[in-house]
Amino acid sequence: MRNRRKNLLKFCNKLECDTLVAFEPENLFYMTGFWGEAIGVLDKNGTTIIAPELEVGRAKEESVNCKVVKSERGKGSISTLIKTVKGSKICTDTNNYDMVQSLKKSLPRVRSTTEPFYQARQVKDLDEIGILRKCSNILDEMYELCVDEIKIGMSEMELQTILMSYAMERGAFATGYKSTLQPLIIAGGPNSALPHAQVTERKFEGGDMIVVDLTLRHKGYVSDATRTFGLGAISPEAKKVYEIVKRSQEAGIKKVRPGVSCRSVDDVCRKVIAKTGYGKYFIHSTGHGIGLEVHELPNLGPSSQAILSKNMAITVEPGIYLPKKFGVRIEDSLIVGSRPDVMHKFTKELIVI
DSSP states (O other): OHHHHHHHHHHHHHTTOSEEEEOSHHHHHHHHSOOSSOEEEEETTEEEEEEEHHHHHHHHHHSSSOEEEEEOSTHHHHHHHHHHHTTOEEEESOOOHHHHHHHHHHSSEEEEOSHHHHHHHTBOOHHHHHHHHHHHHHHHHHHHHHHHHOOTTOBHHHHHHHHHHHHHHTTOEEOOOTTOSSSSEEEEGGGGGSTTOOOOSOBOOTTOEEEEEEEEEETTEEEEEEEEEEOSSOOHHHHHHHHHHHHHHHHHHHHOOTTOBHHHHHHHHHHHHHTTTOGGGOOSOSEEEOSSSSSEEEEESTTOOOBOOTTBEEEEOOEEEETTTEEEEOBEEEEOSSSOEEOOOSOOSOOBO
C-alpha cells in the first residue's frame, strides 16, 4: 500500500497538485484497501477516509493505515471534504459537474482527471498479480464445467446460471460492468457474431459455435478470458475461422514483452486475420488492461500510443464475426514480462462438444 500511495502522489504532483481525492470505489480501494461509500483523501501527510456512519465501522476494519472521519451523506460529506483539504491543490477522479463546481468555490485549485489513478494502476504489484492468478484459475475451472454441461437444447441463460453459481461458491462475482445487463457473455449460433451479445433464452443447436466470455471479479480484481466451443457437427468454415483466430492470438501473445508498443501487438494479430480475407470481420481492438475494472489502461488497438511495461496485466483477444452466422473469439489475461505469462491454462484447441 505504501508504494501504491507513493506512485499515486507522484502522478498527482506531475499535474501540479498536492492532494488526491477519490470518489470512485475502485480508486478508493486502491488508495485505502476499503471498498465502499466514502471519499478517500491522500496527501504527503497520510490517507483519510470520509465516510457516513453506516460505513465507518467497516472502513476502520478494512482500510490500511487510514484516518477515518465520520460525516453526513451527500452535501455533508462535501463539507467535511472541503474542511479536510482546505488550502490544497487537489486532483479528483469525479467528473460530476456540480461536484467539481462546488469544490472550486472553496478550494484554490481543483483538477478533475482520473489520470493519476489509471497511471498508477497500470503496473500491478505482487499482491495484485496473485489475486488475478486466483481469479484466472476460477475461470479455467468454469471452462471445464462448460465442457461437461453444454448440450443441445440448453439455453444461454441456463448455462449462465450454472456458471455463476459455481463462480460465486468460489468467491468470484459479476463485475457490474455498466454496458451490459448480464454478468457474462454466452452467445450461441448467430448470437456469437455479436462481440458484446446479451445472454438470451435461445437454446443451443447442433452446429452452433458458442462464445463464452467470462469476466469476473475476485477480491476486487477482474480476470477476463474467452473460449469458443463447437456443438455437434460444425461447418468447415467454422473450423477454418477458429484456427485463424487461434493463430492470430498466438502471434499476439508472442509479441507481448516490456518495451513493445501496444499498437504493434494489435497489428500482428490483425495481419494474421487480414491475410486470410477475414480482416473486415475483426471489429474491435486486440485487448486492454485489466485490474480493478474490466477495461483499464493500456489499450491494445490500432491507434494506441502506449508502451508495455513489466507487470502490466492485459488481455489479447482477437476475433472474427460473420453477421447472422457465427463468431469466434479467443482471449487470455496475461502479465507482461520477459516472456508472456498467460494466466489461463485451459486449452485453446477447438473443443467440439
